[in-house]
Amino acid sequence: MLNAEIILEKIPGLKLLGGEPMSRHTTFKVGGAARVFARPKNAEEIAALVEICRSGGEPYAVIGKGSNLLVSDEGYDGLIICIGEDFSAVTVSGLEIEAQAGASLIGVCAEAKRAGLTGLEFACGIPGSVGGAIYMNAGAYGGEIKDVVTSVTVMDGVGSIVQISADEMDFGYRRSRISDGGLIVLSAKFRLKEGDPEQIGSAMSELMKRRVEKQPVEYPSAGSTFKRPEGAFAGKLIEDSGLRGYSVGGAQVSEKHCGFVINKGGATASDIMALCEHIRKTVKDASGYELEMEVKKLGKF
Numbered sequence: 044m045l046n047a048e049i050i051l052e053k054i055p056g057l058k059l060l061g062g063e064p065m066s067r068h069t070t071f072k073v074g075g076a077a078r079v080f081a082r083p084k085n086a087e088e089i090a091a092l093v094e095i096c097r098s099g100g101e102p103y104a105v106i107g108k109g110s111n112l113l114v115s116d117e118g119y120d121g122l123i124i125c126i127g128e129d130f131s132a133v134t135v136s137g138l139e140i141e142a143q144a145g146a147s148l149i150g151v152c153a154e155a156k157r158a159g160l161t162g163l164e165f166a167c168g169i170p171g172s173v174g175g176a177i178y179m180n181a182g183a184y185g186g187e188i189k190d191v192v193t194s195v196t197v198m199d200g201v202g203s204i205v206q207i208s209a210d211e212m213d214f215g216y217r218r219s220r221i222s223d224g225g226l227i228v229l230s231a232k233f234r235l236k237e238g239d240p241e242q243i244g245s246a247m248s249e250l251m252k253r254r255v256e257k258q259p260v261e262y263p264s265a266g267s268t269f270k271r272p273e274g275a276f277a278g279k280l281i282e283d284s285g286l287r288g289y290s291v292g293g294a295q296v297s298e299k300h301c302g303f304v305i306n307k308g309g310a311t312a313s314d315i316m317a318l319c320e321h322i323r324k325t326v327k328d329a330s331g332y333e334l335e336m337e338v339k340k341l342g343k344f
């Protein structure tokens with residue numbers, strides 16, 4: 044069975060932890076231990092990890108900043124490949140920004156502002172990585188990642204690296220070709236427009252203010268728990284179903300914004316799942332709408 048020692052023998056110098064609690068790597072702050080947790084710093088290490096898992100028939104999962112993830116209380120019995128700060132270079136050249144998958148989207152937005160490039164303001168408060176933002180086609184305030192991406196460099200399941208143009212990315216509402224599985228985002232290129240750093244800065248501050256006013260940013264969560272159903276808003280449906288503040292254990296429907304399930308303190312992944320199931324059933328009975336989770340689950344539920 045795959046363990047940290049076996050991997051380290053094959054990839055000396057790799058940053059690796061055994062039995063790492065996933066509650067440390069998710070914004071919900073819940074989740075049991077990953078059998079092995081790796082933080083690769085380059086594409087070669089990522090390819091070697093994928094090869095070790097592929098040849099040994101071991102499960103692996105890729106994560107970024109864990110801001111859209113619910114990991115089960117049992118954890119993950121396999122390898123977590125965390126594409127994070129060790130793989131996060133950002134370069135600006137003319138109107139283009141290239142960012143490695145582990146770069147924080149907030150950091151990329153700050154670079155765009157510094158360089159006087161407009162187009163990414165909508166994303167300035169989304170707390171994920173570039174890889175997670177591409178996977179999810181993250182969006183807010185009328186903008187989506189697909190509006191500014193020109194190409195994405197990915198690694199496939201056998202370690203080959205290919206560039207995919209934005210047209211071939213199959214971007215849709217909170218999905219992309221990456222969410223179909225099998226590909227790891229290594230980097231992305233964004234094309235922006237010339238703008239005024241001061242105006243970009245004030246647009247970002249305004250959007251951040253709206254977030255802080257409307258969203259329960261003071262509690263751990265994974266952002267909007269459910270996708271927006273066609274013709275309605277998840278938060279409004281949940282509120283109209285009488286669920287504002289409803290709790291299961293430490294998980295609660297936020298009183299501030301019903302579209303967010305929050306960890307009020309000491310929540311388990313089971314509490315969060317039980318609450319989500321209750322929300323889905325209650326909303327379906329009250330309105331006929333079937334809510335679908337936006338948050339991705341990892342591990343056994």
Ligand SMILES: Cc1cc2nc3c(=O)[nH]c(=O)nc-3n(C[C@H](O)[C@H](O)[C@H](O)COP(=O)(O)OP(=O)(O)OC[C@H]3O[C@@H](n4cnc5c(N)ncnc54)[C@H](O)[C@@H]3O)c2cc1C
Nearest residue numbers: 107108109110111171172174175176178181182183228266
């Ligand atoms: C307070 C708060 C506010 C939020 N606001 C918004 C918002 O306004 N708009 C919005 O769209 N989202 C929002 N989110 C959700 C979240 O930040 C986004 O979905 C983000 O894009 C997830 O990025 P991540 O790096 O955290 O991905 P993770 O949560 O780590 O992973 C999410 C999915 O992406 C996959 N993935 C991650 N990195 C890679 C990679 N390199 N290659 C392949 N697959 C990968 C994972 O396997 C997983 O399935 C919010 C979350 C929080 C906590």
